[in-house]
Amino acid sequence: xxxxxxxxxxxxxxxxxxxxxxxxxxxxxxxxxxxxxxxxxxxxxxxxxxxxxxxxxxxxxxxxxxxxxxxxxxxxxxxxxxxxxxxxxxxxxxxxxxxxxxxxxxxxxxxxxxxxxxxxxxxxxxxxxxxxxxxxxxxxxxxxxxxxxxxxxxxxxxxxxxxxxxxxxxxxxxxxxxxxxxxxxxxxxxxxxxxxxxxxxxxxxxxxxxxxxxxxxxxxxxxxxxxxxxxxxxxxxxxxxxxxxxxxxxxxxxxxxxxxxxxxxxxxxxxxxxxxxxxxxxxxxxxxxxxxxxxxxxxxxxxxxxxxxxxxxxxx
Amino acid sequence: xxxxxxxxxxxxxxxxxxxxxxxxxxxxxxxxxxxxxxxxxxxxxxxxxxxxxxxxxxxxxxxxxxxxxxxxxxxxxxxxxxxxxxxxxxxxxxxxxxxxxxxxxxxxxxxxxxxxxxxxxxxxxxxxxxxxxxxxxxxxxxxxxxxxxxxxxxxxxxxxxxxxxxxxxxxxxxxxxxxxxxxxxxxxxxxxxxxxxxxxxxxxxxxxxxxxxxxxxxxxxxxxxxxxxxxxxxxxxxxxxxxxxxxxxxxxxxxxxxxxxxxxxxxxxxxxxxxxxxxxxxxxxxxxxxxxxxxxxxxxxxxxxxxxxxxxxxxx
Numbered sequence: 001x002x003x004x005x006x007x008x009x010x011x012x013x014x015x016x017x018x019x020x021x022x023x024x025x026x027x028x029x030x031x032x033x034x035x036x037x038x039x040x041x042x043x044x045x046x047x048x049x050x051x052x053x054x055x056x057x058x059x060x061x062x063x064x065x066x067x068x069x070x071x072x073x074x075x076x077x078x079x080x081x082x083x084x085x086x087x088x089x090x091x092x093x094x095x096x097x098x099x100x101x102x103x104x105x106x107x108x109x110x111x112x113x114x115x116x117x118x119x120x121x122x123x124x125x126x127x128x129x130x131x132x133x134x135x136x137x138x139x140x141x142x143x144x145x146x147x148x149x150x151x152x153x154x155x156x157x158x159x160x161x162x163x164x165x166x167x168x169x170x171x172x173x174x175x176x177x178x179x180x181x182x183x184x185x186x187x188x189x190x191x192x193x194x195x196x197x198x199x200x201x202x203x204x205x206x207x208x209x210x211x212x213x214x215x216x217x218x219x220x221x222x223x224x225x226x227x228x229x230x231x232x233x234x235x236x237x238x239x240x241x242x243x244x245x246x247x248x249x250x251x252x253x254x255x256x257x258x259x260x261x262x263x264x265x266x267x268x269x270x271x272x273x274x275x276x277x278x279x280x281x282x283x284x285x286x287x288x289x290x291x292x293x294x295x296x297x298x299x300x301x302x303x304x305x306x307x308x309x310x311x312x313x314x315x316x
Numbered sequence: 317x318x319x320x321x322x323x324x325x326x327x328x329x330x331x332x333x334x335x336x337x338x339x340x341x342x343x344x345x346x347x348x349x350x351x352x353x354x355x356x357x358x359x360x361x362x363x364x365x366x367x368x369x370x371x372x373x374x375x376x377x378x379x380x381x382x383x384x385x386x387x388x389x390x391x392x393x394x395x396x397x398x399x400x401x402x403x404x405x406x407x408x409x410x411x412x413x414x415x416x417x418x419x420x421x422x423x424x425x426x427x428x429x430x431x432x433x434x435x436x437x438x439x440x441x442x443x444x445x446x447x448x449x450x451x452x453x454x455x456x457x458x459x460x461x462x463x464x465x466x467x468x469x470x471x472x473x474x475x476x477x478x479x480x481x482x483x484x485x486x487x488x489x490x491x492x493x494x495x496x497x498x499x500x501x502x503x504x505x506x507x508x509x510x511x512x513x514x515x516x517x518x519x520x521x522x523x524x525x526x527x528x529x530x531x532x533x534x535x536x537x538x539x540x541x542x543x544x545x546x547x548x549x550x551x552x553x554x555x556x557x558x559x560x561x562x563x564x565x566x567x568x569x570x571x572x573x574x575x576x577x578x579x580x581x582x583x584x585x586x587x588x589x590x591x592x593x594x595x596x597x598x599x600x601x602x603x604x605x606x607x608x609x610x611x612x613x614x615x616x617x618x619x620x621x622x623x624x625x626x627x628x629x630x631x632x
Contacts, residue, residue: 119435122472132474134467135511146503150511151450154470156438158448187462195451195466 001277003312006042013052016041020049020064021057029068031302038081039309043273047083072261073303080269080310085120088113089128091266092121092153096140103145103231105266106137110152111238112245115159144185144228151194152235158197165203171196172207179219184229193235202240246271247282250291259298264307272310280311317593319628322358329368332357336365336380337373345384347618354397355625359589363399388577389619396585396626401436404429405444407582408437408469412456419461419547421582422453426468427554428561431475460501460544467510468551474513481519487512488523495535500545509551518556562587563598566607575614580623588626596627 023030053061095102125133178186220233238245253260283291292313339346369377411418441449494502536549554561569576608629
């Protein structure tokens, strides 16, 4: 369930554009007005506002925002305003360029979007970067990370609920052997994780747990300093328990000495229209504090205000 | 350019369905009538006929054809009648099951369809087989073949004409090193072949030729008994000269002792609506005989008649 709140009666894209234009004019920008509009429109509505704004004022709304705003607030609002597939294309492109954490962002986009959504990301990537997502990922990664990430971002997984128990049993056994022998980069292990449907993987992981007495994510904890193993474990978790994956990510980036605004912004802007409600529940259960309070404690100003509106904190 | 000939004035799907129903009735099937209709309708028209036939007679047209027809003619007509994306899904699924030649069929579908068409094949595969194409390919292949085929069928290549010459020079050098050292299954070589756009690969292969004095397809001829090398070479050829690839395939399957109807049927039914005209030109140039005459010499009966209609042999 999404946390985005759209008013029952939404102004026309022309009215919204006019208000945004006003917010940019005069002495100082009216950030509150900008948030009150954009943080309460869904993806299609935001796209219409962008189109109308460009037609009316001959200027790209994103460029106008870029000119008026700064730092974390700017990045969060720009990312949020983008259409989800374009936003993911931008995040993925950055991730093929940056030095740290990038593998996680790629894995996250590949594993938490539906097959259709991931395909839209790949189309948006073509349009925006004149290249394919896969070629950039393949070019910028190497070794075990490439072995895992290229098929992950290339996948077009089956999305039906059908499960083949014979396959689940056989592949649970394969996974257990490879994990037991610490062959985490094994070809068969990677094949299973990167190609099977989420429903099928869930069945396979359940078989693993039943047959061998531990959750596979637990067995994948063997070496805390192995970055590849951490990524593999996160992949297994995200594919079967997305809300737990995102809860943990939020917990780590908020509790960090100096909040990790990059990850915080990414999770809130990419999940607010999808499943942030479930993630919030999970967060409160695990941390005994609401996500809203945690964000209030760790952020400030317009950035704080935007995040709180996106997570529907008025409710909390 | 396609060879399919559609009449200027096409009967309605209802009329076509009625004629087909007539062709099935009475003593003996009227194969000529069936060919005269289905071999002269494009993919969308054939789809409409299938829909109308099912609505009117409560029976699947493909099943009716299956009941009335036999052997090579049946297979060719069934494949032809299918919508291209469904046809490719069927061919690919067979290819993950059969013992021989299957790798070539998978490579052919992955490399000769546009990115959008390949995506439609993957969607059709989900619907028809309740699995993904990639998971079946990954499951049924192994070793070097898996290393090449899984990324090939997973790719969503960029289709623009833009070419980066710096990248082309750098990657031509990588390819040359790997080919020289006979590291045909090298990760970097596979990355380049499976992820770069066709335009970019073409530029890279040109650089290779300019810089090192041989076409890469020539250098990939080193060992005639190496099945993986043959497939890799065919991949490089198909990605940059599809009409030459298909000409050679036709030449080999027609000249074989006992024509290879499987490949002949596949090439004609999958290319008649796409580029068979160019392939025919290439065939005549290379063999000094028209494709039509070669087919007349090697096939017979309704099968021959259908193929000749599909290749537009009336023109020849």
